Amino acid sequence: MSDEDPIDSRFAEDLQFTYLSVADRTGTVIGYVWANDEDVAAGWVVPPGLSANAVNAGGRWVRALRSGKVRQLAPTVLLAELARGTNDGRQSHAVPGSISEAPTLAVLKEQASGR
Numbered sequence: 001m002s003d004e005d006p007i008d009s010r011f012a013e014d015l016q017f018t019y020l021s022v023a024d025r026t027g028t029v030i031g032y033v034w035a036n037d038e039d040v041a042a043g044w045v046v047p048p049g050l051s052a053n054a055v056n057a058g059g060r061w062v063r064a065l066r067s068g069k070v071r072q073l074a075p076t077v078l079l080a081e082l083a084r085g086t087n088d089g090r091q092s093h094a095v096p097g098s099i100s101e102a103p104t105l106a107v108l109k110e111q112a113s114g115r
Helices: 052-057 057-068 075-083 103-114
Strands: 017-024 029-036 041-045 090-092 098-103
Touching: 017 052, 017 075, 029 052, 029 057, 029 075, 029 098, 029 103, 041 057, 041 075, 041 103, 052 057, 057 075, 098 103
Parallel strands: none
Antiparallel strands: 017 029, 017 090, 017 098, 029 041
16 A cells, blocks of 8 residues: 555546637636546646736636536536536636647646647
């Protein structure tokens, strides 16, 4: 038995992630909602260097993720729901037609960081 924490499979395996770009009212991408049904996981990735207002606008998307979990929606079903604009507000919105795929969560995080 080891004292080390087990590695979360989202970081240890090459799972396909589907994600949706989210932008603020000026059109600047403030984050990405990602989903993976195989691992029953979803999350929020934020690009570095955002203003406080942009970071705060992301809270709405994190709450949507929690709501989807409570409603026991499959992660990609929730993502499709969000892509239809169900969570859009004055501060942020799903970028139309922006559902994409990334081979790993690390790749999505690199994309978010602008590398």
